[in-house]
Amino acid sequence: MSTTIDITEETSAVAKGKAPLIATTTYTGYKKGIAIFDFLLRLGAIVAALAAAGTMGSSEQTLPFFTQFFQFRASYDDLPTFQFFVIAMSIVGGYLVLSLPFSIVLIIRPSAVAPKMLLVALDIVALTLNAAAGGAAAAVVYLAHNGNSSANWLAICQQFGDFCQKVSGAVVASFISAVALVFLVVLSGFALRRH
Template sequence: MAVPTIELGSGATRVSGANRGVAVLDFILRLVAIVATLASAIAMGTTNESLPFFTQFIRFRAKYSDLPTFTFFVAANSIVCGYLILSLALSVSHIMCGAAEKSRVVLIFFDAAMLALLTSAASAAAAIVYLAHKGNTRANWFAICQQFNSFCERISGSLIGSFGGIIVFILLILMSAFTLSRRS
């Protein structure tokens, strides 16, 4: 079933019906992903907690930058958030002018790359968060979440936002692929 379009004078077509709805949903999902990745980067990047040892002068500190995996997580979420902000322009152009097959292919390509980056960062951070919660007695890594409750809650919460961003990227890629396949 062909979707009706209106031919404009410059050769571009204006989208109506289902394609416009998909383009609007694409824009909304990108906004959701921006919020999720930005919140994850901020939550992880501002995470630190200090506990007194025996006196007030000797303290144990847990900070995100103590673990390179968390630093990578913050950097990856920041890069993905920046990309999403830049991709909003193409998303708006898909709402206004639907005959943008080449830009959809470009978005699929970059969305897939950002999905890979975000997945690798979230997965690596999830492994460290698991060790923080459970520890590993065979490797003499002790669980620190009994002592550093606030630290563990924040890093776990930032993972939720990042994995939410992964789900949104999967939906964005599937929607773009579906839209391109309908035009063929």
């Protein structure tokens, strides 16, 4: 009788505590690798996002001559889309900097679920913001380069060449940051799997 009770106790202890522990230790190495890659990818995304915001924010060109239709000076301030781009990419870059401590926590404790859920949810928000800002700025940069004959919008890049180059560079940087965020989200998705 005493033996039988002993068996039941040990079984329930295994079901509660030990069985999940076995599964966790097996995949800790795999998850730690993902967490380290996540941290490095995050560093790359920070550089790209802040480069995009900085390049766009400092884009300004003053022309040495005056024409009938165009002003002397072109700046990102003149186009609301570019202002949105600077704000959105600053938010993305700022969020990514703030997310670094959580990423470090995940390197130290790869099986922690709460910081992982938080990061993946905010990463998706950052990715959406980044894609919207990148797409919007790309649409305006395209118009600046090519103009549109139907709407009678002239290509301003013929006058403001340096301005357009800086702005185009910022859009490319935002696309790099978006690609890094896609990888971050997919990676977190795999890390959230339990097996």
